[in-house]
Amino acid sequence: xxxxxxxxxYSEFLTTIRQFFSAQNVVEVKTHQLLNHxxxxxxxxxxxxxxxxxxxxxxxxxxxxxxxEMKKLxxxxxxxxxxxxQVFRDNEQGSSNxxxxxxxxxxxxxxxxxxLMDDIVDLINALGFNSQAEKMSYAQAFFKYTDIDILNASFxxxxxxxxxxxxxxxxxxxxxxxxxxFTALCEPKLxxxxxxxxxxYPHQQAALAKVESNVAHxxxxxxxxxxxxxxxxxxxxxxxxxxxxxxxxxxxxxxSKYTPELDNEFIDQLNGSLPQCSGVAIGIDRLLSQxx
Numbered sequence: 001x002x003x004x005x006x007x008x009x010y011s012e013f014l015t016t017i018r019q020f021f022s023a024q025n026v027v028e029v030k031t032h033q034l035l036n037h038x039x040x041x042x043x044x045x046x047x048x049x050x051x052x053x054x055x056x057x058x059x060x061x062x063x064x065x066x067x068x069e070m071k072k073l074x075x076x077x078x079x080x081x082x083x084x085x086q087v088f089r090d091n092e093q094g095s096s097n098x099x100x101x102x103x104x105x106x107x108x109x110x111x112x113x114x115x116l117m118d119d120i121v122d123l124i125n126a127l128g129f130n131s132q133a134e135k136m137s138y139a140q141a142f143f144k145y146t147d148i149d150i151l152n153a154s155f156x157x158x159x160x161x162x163x164x165x166x167x168x169x170x171x172x173x174x175x176x177x178x179x180x181x182f183t184a185l186c187e188p189k190l191x192x193x194x195x196x197x198x199x200x201y202p203h204q205q206a207a208l209a210k211v212e213s214n215v216a217h218x219x220x221x222x223x224x225x226x227x228x229x230x231x232x233x234x235x236x237x238x239x240x241x242x243x244x245x246x247x248x249x250x251x252x253x254x255x256s257k258y259t260p261e262l263d264n265e266f267i268d269q270l271n272g273s274l275p276q277c278s279g280v281a282i283g284i285d286r287l288l289s290q291x292x
């Protein structure tokens with residue numbers, strides 16, 4: 001395929017995505033990419049830059065996703081929205097991780113995570129990947145591939161089990177060991193499933209998803225074993241966001257990583273809470289590579 005054909009194929013791919021959302025009255029938005037605050041996520045780093053150096057120097061940060069800026073719109077009554085944009089992350093490594101890539105992020109009001117998963121399948125089918133989706137809870141995946149009761153195993157118990165599999169246990173928090181064990185023991189098996197959703201994660205991996213009992217209502221999508229998307233039943237309460245941010249900042253400090261100040265601007269602009277919604281971030285380039 002020559003360059004012209006590749007460019008046309010990519011353009012048609014984006015056009016199909018926009019047509020899909022237009023048919024459902026999901027509105028395309030564009031939010032700021034240069035922000036006043038870096039991300040607090042423990043393992044995602046913002047790229048910093050300085051602007052107005054000859055006037056009044058200020059530190060700014062390229063967004064790692066449009067999530068928080070889009071949630072400001074949701075809190076002000078935007079309704080269902082989506083965005084396709086470039087995002088930027090520092091300290092990325094590996095064959096499938098990049099400092100800059102294209103992300104599709106969208107939010108559906110009134111949807112739970114299962115309704116959103118079904119909607120994503122419709123989108124993927126519209127893009128030409130016709131396959132039935134298999135859904136497995138995080139716990140089911142561990143039972144199926146390892147017989148480990150991942151939701152009820154303590155940190156010390158998981159370390160013992162990990163050693164039996166010949167895996168390192170050099171982690172500070174249980175969620176990091178859970179993730180490592182899933183990557184090593186379960187994820188390779190997902191290559192056998194064309195389209196697979198893993199949902200209901202341990203509460204320690206909640207990120208910005210709602211938690212009920214010991215389960216975080218979030219999901220990840222794998223196509224041919226490649227992680228494509230990450231979705232949440234979104235937190236609504238501003239106080240809960242504040243507590244999650246504070247926890248992340250504390251962990252970053254413990255790891256001697258850059259520790260940003262709390263983003264009070266975001267907390268204030270939530271106006272108390274978000275409407276009930278579910279949202280997802282999809283790696284556009286990974287998606288295109290797997291369905292074509």
